[in-house]
Amino acid sequence: MELLGTLLLMMGRVLLNIFTAPHLLLLYLLLFLLVAWQYRRLQNVSESLLLKPRGDYLKSAVISTLLGVLGGILGSLLLVLVGTDLSDIGITYLWITALALMFIQPRFLCFAYAAGVLAISNLLWGFPSISIPQLMGLVAILHMVESFLILLNGPINPLPVYIKKSGRLRGGFNIQLFWPIPLVALMSLGLADPGYAGLEMPVWWPLLQDYSGFSDSKAFAMLPVLAILGYGEITTTQSARQASRKSALLLFQFSLVLLLLAILSARSAYFLPLAAIFSPLGHELVIWLGMRNENRRGLYVQPSFGIMVLDVLPGSPAERAGLKSRDIILNINGQPLDGFAAWQEHLKAGRSELLLKMQRNGRMVDALIKVSGNSHPGIIPVPDESAGKFLVVEDDYIFSLARRLWRRMLEGKF
Incomplete structure (x- = not known):
């Protein structure tokens, strides 16, 4: 010592x-x-x-x-x-x-x-x-x-x-x-x-x-x-x-x-x-x-009903309301949320309060988001096919080449 x-x-x-x-x-x-x-x-x-x-x-x-x-x-x-x-x-x-x-x-x-x-x-x-x-x-x-x-x-x-x-x-x-x-x-x-x-x-x-x-x-x-x-x-x-x-x-x-x-x-x-x-x-x-x-099924994909939360912005109304990543929002102000487009409509309505019913880890929870002025609630949803901007991720060229060569060797094509 x-x-x-x-x-x-x-x-x-x-x-x-x-x-x-x-x-x-x-x-x-x-x-x-x-x-x-x-x-x-x-x-x-x-x-x-x-x-x-x-x-x-x-x-x-x-x-x-x-x-x-x-x-x-x-x-x-x-x-x-x-x-x-x-x-x-x-x-x-x-x-x-x-x-x-x-x-x-x-x-x-x-x-x-x-x-x-x-x-x-x-x-x-x-x-x-x-x-x-x-x-x-x-x-x-x-x-x-x-x-x-x-x-x-x-x-x-x-x-x-x-x-x-x-x-x-x-x-x-x-x-x-x-x-x-x-x-x-x-x-x-x-x-x-x-x-x-x-x-x-x-x-x-x-x-x-x-x-x-x-x-x-x-x-x-x-x-x-x-x-x-x-x-x-x-x-x-x-x-x-x-x-x-x-x-x-x-x-x-x-x-x-x-x-x-x-x-x-x-x-x-x-x-x-x-x-x-x-x-x-x-x-x-x-x-x-x-x-x-990363070749497995994605963790952050849209559910069959509602929208999944990808991330919550730090310091936002959604964070203060306790929302977390992977929460699934099913209902807003008593209205069913049937997809990404419906979520965008609720944002455009400019309501000061959003009462959410959500599914979190298999159980139902409620959250009240209070939005002031034109501020954003702070929820980044998981994308659906209507998302206009995204990153394209391809398999690594070297690993793809090695995989193809290995498969050819197993098939006896060399």
Whole structure:
């Protein structure tokens, strides 16, 4: 515990430097503005589909930034305890490769893919000169932090959208998240001075020891690093909370296995190819499992009678009246509600009070919505076929191609 306390104190001083040093603080503010701009852009897409503003993009940016600081503390602790050395990972090559892969497929702008490419290139041709265990350790820890942030941030203010998939309209939520992350990372300084009195670490440190070049007398410095982590998913078959929980679990399992492979490959070269291959393929498996879930029947589809609530705008009369997502409105002011068009007529009537009879989880409930002036009640319904604007979601090309090839192999057509 004493060691942990000392490490936290040292990391705290370096993190504090990010928020006190003018150049680092300015860069961090720029990252915050970039995150806020991304949230505003996503909100504009949602508003263009649903015609009603949410107005909470700045709140989302602030929440993500605060959670990013928390994730940065966790990531910094993991990077230090594992012993990830930034001087051995070829960070320039990593960024160049990630940007190049982005032009092949946008989702390939992820260090899991770039690290796999660099590791395989190093094993085959010896270029670039990098430590594969250190590189995989960094990728694993960043994804572990991401899984933690998805779990906390995913259910907060997901954006409702209308989706057309396989020719049918359904409601869903666009979970796009961005976090500015202040990190503390290690960088080796070479051999320590004989009189160097550094922090005495336990005998197992670092976990990512490269025994061919590791020396007990090597000195390390803690450096501040700024980064942005991002995550994106559209869910139509689960609630935003359920989808976030599942994605976080899958990503944590991926990062845990990759970290284990990084540690094993630092001790035995036999594990190096396995770590290099698992980094991109394991990440693809995580994405495929998420996409496969979206092939099920939609959760937010219009019932045979009435309309289903997709989302309730924050601070709206409907939220104050207690309406929730997936409530099915059957009756308004004593009149049966037989579909989307009837709902629009009730809105155009401009009544100040709407007495709703609804079905919620199999039981009947009442709600009274009081609307003042021309304000909107705040209910975003699940779409029907009359919805004029929606997003078209197609199956991923790579996964579709792999599925077709697999089927052809099973049918013996190769």
